[in-house]
Amino acid sequence: MIRDITIGQYYQTDSVLHRLDPRVKLLGTLVYLVSLFCFHNPAGYAVALLFLILCIRLSHVPFGYMIKGMKSIMFILMITILFNLFLTSGTVLVSFWKITITVEGLKLAITMALRLCMLIIGASLMTLTTTPNHLTDGLEKGLRFLKVIKMPVHEIAMMMAIALRFIPILLEETDKIMKAQLARGADFESGGLVRRARAMVPLLVPLFVSAFRRANDLAMAMEARCYRGGDGRTKMKPLIYAGRDYAAYIILLAYLVISIFLGRWSVMTELLTSL
Amino acid sequence: MDIVKAKDLVFEYIRRDEEGNVEGISTAVDHVSLQVAQGDFVAILGHNGSGKSTLAKHLNAILYPTEGTVWVDGKDTSAEENLWTVRQNVGMVFQNPDNQIIGQVVEEDVGFGPENLGVPTKEIWERVEESLRAVGMYEHRKHSPNRLSGGQKQRVSIAGVLAMHPKCIVLDEPTAMLDPSGRREVIRAVRGLNDVEGITVILITHYMEEVIHADKIFVMDKGQLVMEGTPKEIFSRVERLKELRLDVPQVTLLAHELRKKGLPIPEGILERKELVEALRNLK
Amino acid sequence: MAIIVDHVNYIYGQDTEQAVHALQDINLQIPDGQFIGIIGHTGSGKSTLVQHLNGLLKATSGSIYYNGQDIYDEGYNLKDLRSHVGLVFQYPEHQLFEVDVFSDVCFGPKNLGLSKKEVELRAFDALRQVGFPEELFYTSPFDLSGGQKRRVAIAGVLAMKPDVLILDEPTAGLDPKGREDILDMVKRLQQESGMTILLVSHSMDDVAEYVDRILVMDHGRVVFDDVPRQVFSHVEELEEMHLAAPQVTYILRDLKKAGIEVDENATTVDEAASTILQAFGKK
Incomplete structure (x- = not known):
C-alpha cells in the first residue's frame, strides 16, 4: 500500500x-x-x-x-x-x-x-x-551558508541520505513481522479504531527494536570507517557547475523577471x- | 613485525538493572595476550558469548581495554591521537550486511571511507574501482545495495574497507547470516585479499570449514584464549573442541571416529583428499 | 492425508515487468507425523512454498487442501488454519514484543479466543517443550541470549498447539552448539508429540541426520522428493544447484572410486564410520 x-x-x-x-x-x-x-x-x-x-x-x-x-x-x-x-x-x-x-x-x-x-x-x-543522493548533496551544498547560524547542514543531509537508504529495508521488515504475527493468529483488520490501534503493538514494538538495533550497528560501522562529521571530508562526486547550469540560471532569471x-x-x- | 599485538587485555562492562542500578560487573575479555604477524591469515574461533567479538572491537578502537594494552602497527589504541590512524589501518567488516552499507549505490558506499579520510576526488575513484575489482563486484558498481544477495553485500562491505587501504582487515562473523554459496563467495574474496594483496586477515567465525587454510587459529572461551596453533594442531584435539561447544569438520570427525575404533589414521585430518589417501594406504 | 498441494503456481508481482514465477506447478502430499526437510538455496522458492501452507500467501493458480478441505474455498477460516499449521519464520526472535517471556508466548493462544486459564496452561506447556528454564519466565525477552530468544519464539507458535509445525531456517545465525540444541529439540518434539514437521534449511548437514524425507527445491520447482540417502546420491545435480551433499558422502564416493568397498549412500558420520570399518574388516 x-x-x-x-x-x-x-x-x-x-x-x-x-x-x-x-x-x-x-x-x-x-x-x-x-x-x-x-x-x-x-x-x-x-x-x-x-x-x-x-x-x-x-x-x-x-x-x-x-x-x-x-x-x-x-x-x-x-x-x-x-x-x-x-x-x-x-x-x-x-x-x-x-x-x-x-x-x-x-x-x-x-x-x-x-x-x-x-x-x-x-x-x-x-x-x-x-536521485535522492543528488538531492541531499544539493541540499547540503546549497544550504551551506546556513552553517553560519550554526545549522548542522551536513548532519541533516546525512540523516536524510541514511533514512532514504533504510526506508525500503524497514518496509520489508514491517512486512515480515506482520506475517509472523499473522501466523500467531494476530488480526490487523477487524474491530474498531481502538482495537486496531492496539493490534499494532505487536507490529510496532519489534519494528522499533529492530530500527534501534540497525541504527546502533550502522553508527558503529560508520565510526569504524573513520566517519567524523562533515569537516575535512572530501567528495567522491562533488557538485560542480557546468555551462548548462549557468544557462539554466539565466533562463530562470528571465522567467522570474517576466513573472x-x-x-x-x-x-x-x-x-x-x-x- | 606484528601488525596487531595485545597484552593482558581485559574488558569489563557494568551490568545495570532497569533503574540503572549496578547489578554486577561482567568480564567479556579476560587477560588475553596475542600477536598477529603482518600478512598472516588468522582465525578466531569460539561460540557466541565467548568474547571474540568484543576482542575484535578492540582492534579498531571501537572499544578500549579496561586493563592491558592493544597495539596496532606499534601504536597504542587507547591514546586519543592514534584513533584515526588505528581505524584506518584496521578495517572492520561486521555480521549483518544490511546494517553497514551507507551508500544507496554500490560505488558510493565504497567511496564513503576514503571520503572520510579526505582523499582527493580523483584518487577516490581509483580506489573504488580497484577495491570493487578485488572482490569481483565491479560490474555491480551502479546498483542499489538492496538488490544484491547477502554474499554480494558482504563483498561490497569488504571493498568499502579495502578502499581505505588498511594493513589489516578484521571480519566479525561475516558469513553468519549467509547461505552456503554466499559463504563461499565471501571466503574466496577474503582469501584472495590475503594471497594477492598481502593484507593481514583476522577472521572471526564459527564455521570450521572456513579456517582450515588459516596460518594460525586462536580459540576463545569465556573471555579467555584457550587454544592457539595451526589448524592441524587445533583440529587434532577433537574431544577438547567438542568440550568447547565447537563444531568439527565432518572429515576430521570421521577420521577421529575411525582412529578411535582402531584404524591407524593420523590425527588432525582436515581435507577429504587426506583422509581418502590415508585409507588407501591402509589397504 | 494432512496437506495436499495440487498444481500450485505463484507469480510474484504479476502485471508488472518484473514478474517472477516463484513457484511452478508444485504437487505434494504431506501425511501426518512426517519429518520433512525442504532444501534449496536463497530464492529457490522454499520460503514462498511454506507461506502457502498456512494461507499467508495465496497461490496464483492451483489448490491446497488441509484435511480434505480446500483452503481457498469461500468462508474457509484462515485464522483457524494458521493455528493448525504453525509457521516459525526465519529469525523469529524479531517478532517478540511483550514485556516478559510468558506474556509473549501467551499472544498466540490468546488470539484463538481461549480462556485465560487455558492460555496460560498452553504457554507453560510450550515453554517446557522447548526446554526454556522456568526461572526466566518473567524476564524481558530482549535480555535473553540469541538461542534462548529463538526458543521463546518457537514456543510462541507451539502454544497454539498446531498439528503441523513449519520452521523456516530455525538455526540461521546460531553457533554450532546452538544449532545442534535447536535441531535436537525439534526432533524430540516430533517424537514426543507426533507433530508433522517441515524444516526449511540450506544446510544439508543439518537436515541429513534428522529428517525422514527431503524435498529439494530449485527455481520454484521441487526437483527431488525422497528419503535422504536417495536424494544425496544425486551429488552432481545437487552441485549444479549450488547445494552440496554432506561431506561424508563425497568421502565415501572417493573411497569407492579408489576401490574400497563401502556403502556410498551413507549420509551421517556414524553411518560412514561403520561402513568404512566394515570394509576394513573391523567391528
Missing part, C-alpha cells in the same frame, strides 16, 4: 534536466512555486503553463508516468474543486435543488485546480529527475481600473 504512492519517484532516463546540478533544480522549483502565487491573470497562468510544458518536454519523463503518480492526490484535488465550485457566492450561473453554482465559483474552481496541478507537477518534476512584470502589470491594471 505504501509502495503504491509513486508521486515524484525518480524516473531513470537521460535528459538535460537529469544532468542539471541539483542546486539549480532546487532553486528553480522554489522560484516556480512562488511565481504560481504571484499571478492573478490569464497571461500569468499562460506563461507558467508554458514554462512547465517546456520543462516536462525537456525531462524526457513520460507524461503518463507523472499523471499515474498523481492518482493518490486526486481526492484532495476533487475536494478543493468542489468546495470552490459550490461555496463561492456571486452571480448565479445555475441553480438546482439546494446547489447553486456561481460564475465566480466556476472561475475560482478552474484557477485553483490549474494552480494545484501545476504546483504538484512542478514540484514532482524535481524529484522525478533527481514579476506580469504580476505587477495585473496589479497596475487593477489600480488603473479602480481609478
Whole structure:
C-alpha cells in the first residue's frame, strides 16, 4: 500500500534536466512555486503553463508516468474543486435543488485546480529527475551558508541520505513481522479504531527494536570507517557547475523577471481600473 | 613485525538493572595476550558469548581495554591521537550486511571511507574501482545495495574497507547470516585479499570449514584464549573442541571416529583428499 | 492425508515487468507425523512454498487442501488454519514484543479466543517443550541470549498447539552448539508429540541426520522428493544447484572410486564410520 504512492519517484532516463546540478533544480522549483502565487491573470497562468510544458518536454519523463503518480492526490484535488465550485457566492450561473453554482465559483474552481496541478507537477518534476543522493548533496551544498547560524547542514543531509537508504529495508521488515504475527493468529483488520490501534503493538514494538538495533550497528560501522562529521571530508562526486547550469540560471532569471512584470502589470491594471 | 599485538587485555562492562542500578560487573575479555604477524591469515574461533567479538572491537578502537594494552602497527589504541590512524589501518567488516552499507549505490558506499579520510576526488575513484575489482563486484558498481544477495553485500562491505587501504582487515562473523554459496563467495574474496594483496586477515567465525587454510587459529572461551596453533594442531584435539561447544569438520570427525575404533589414521585430518589417501594406504 | 498441494503456481508481482514465477506447478502430499526437510538455496522458492501452507500467501493458480478441505474455498477460516499449521519464520526472535517471556508466548493462544486459564496452561506447556528454564519466565525477552530468544519464539507458535509445525531456517545465525540444541529439540518434539514437521534449511548437514524425507527445491520447482540417502546420491545435480551433499558422502564416493568397498549412500558420520570399518574388516 505504501509502495503504491509513486508521486515524484525518480524516473531513470537521460535528459538535460537529469544532468542539471541539483542546486539549480532546487532553486528553480522554489522560484516556480512562488511565481504560481504571484499571478492573478490569464497571461500569468499562460506563461507558467508554458514554462512547465517546456520543462516536462525537456525531462524526457513520460507524461503518463507523472499523471499515474498523481492518482493518490486526486481526492484532495476533487475536494478543493468542489468546495470552490459550490461555496463561492456571486452571480448565479445555475441553480438546482439546494446547489447553486456561481460564475465566480466556476472561475475560482478552474484557477485553483490549474494552480494545484501545476504546483504538484512542478514540484514532482524535481524529484522525478533527481536521485535522492543528488538531492541531499544539493541540499547540503546549497544550504551551506546556513552553517553560519550554526545549522548542522551536513548532519541533516546525512540523516536524510541514511533514512532514504533504510526506508525500503524497514518496509520489508514491517512486512515480515506482520506475517509472523499473522501466523500467531494476530488480526490487523477487524474491530474498531481502538482495537486496531492496539493490534499494532505487536507490529510496532519489534519494528522499533529492530530500527534501534540497525541504527546502533550502522553508527558503529560508520565510526569504524573513520566517519567524523562533515569537516575535512572530501567528495567522491562533488557538485560542480557546468555551462548548462549557468544557462539554466539565466533562463530562470528571465522567467522570474517576466513573472514579476506580469504580476505587477495585473496589479497596475487593477489600480488603473479602480481609478 | 606484528601488525596487531595485545597484552593482558581485559574488558569489563557494568551490568545495570532497569533503574540503572549496578547489578554486577561482567568480564567479556579476560587477560588475553596475542600477536598477529603482518600478512598472516588468522582465525578466531569460539561460540557466541565467548568474547571474540568484543576482542575484535578492540582492534579498531571501537572499544578500549579496561586493563592491558592493544597495539596496532606499534601504536597504542587507547591514546586519543592514534584513533584515526588505528581505524584506518584496521578495517572492520561486521555480521549483518544490511546494517553497514551507507551508500544507496554500490560505488558510493565504497567511496564513503576514503571520503572520510579526505582523499582527493580523483584518487577516490581509483580506489573504488580497484577495491570493487578485488572482490569481483565491479560490474555491480551502479546498483542499489538492496538488490544484491547477502554474499554480494558482504563483498561490497569488504571493498568499502579495502578502499581505505588498511594493513589489516578484521571480519566479525561475516558469513553468519549467509547461505552456503554466499559463504563461499565471501571466503574466496577474503582469501584472495590475503594471497594477492598481502593484507593481514583476522577472521572471526564459527564455521570450521572456513579456517582450515588459516596460518594460525586462536580459540576463545569465556573471555579467555584457550587454544592457539595451526589448524592441524587445533583440529587434532577433537574431544577438547567438542568440550568447547565447537563444531568439527565432518572429515576430521570421521577420521577421529575411525582412529578411535582402531584404524591407524593420523590425527588432525582436515581435507577429504587426506583422509581418502590415508585409507588407501591402509589397504 | 494432512496437506495436499495440487498444481500450485505463484507469480510474484504479476502485471508488472518484473514478474517472477516463484513457484511452478508444485504437487505434494504431506501425511501426518512426517519429518520433512525442504532444501534449496536463497530464492529457490522454499520460503514462498511454506507461506502457502498456512494461507499467508495465496497461490496464483492451483489448490491446497488441509484435511480434505480446500483452503481457498469461500468462508474457509484462515485464522483457524494458521493455528493448525504453525509457521516459525526465519529469525523469529524479531517478532517478540511483550514485556516478559510468558506474556509473549501467551499472544498466540490468546488470539484463538481461549480462556485465560487455558492460555496460560498452553504457554507453560510450550515453554517446557522447548526446554526454556522456568526461572526466566518473567524476564524481558530482549535480555535473553540469541538461542534462548529463538526458543521463546518457537514456543510462541507451539502454544497454539498446531498439528503441523513449519520452521523456516530455525538455526540461521546460531553457533554450532546452538544449532545442534535447536535441531535436537525439534526432533524430540516430533517424537514426543507426533507433530508433522517441515524444516526449511540450506544446510544439508543439518537436515541429513534428522529428517525422514527431503524435498529439494530449485527455481520454484521441487526437483527431488525422497528419503535422504536417495536424494544425496544425486551429488552432481545437487552441485549444479549450488547445494552440496554432506561431506561424508563425497568421502565415501572417493573411497569407492579408489576401490574400497563401502556403502556410498551413507549420509551421517556414524553411518560412514561403520561402513568404512566394515570394509576394513573391523567391528
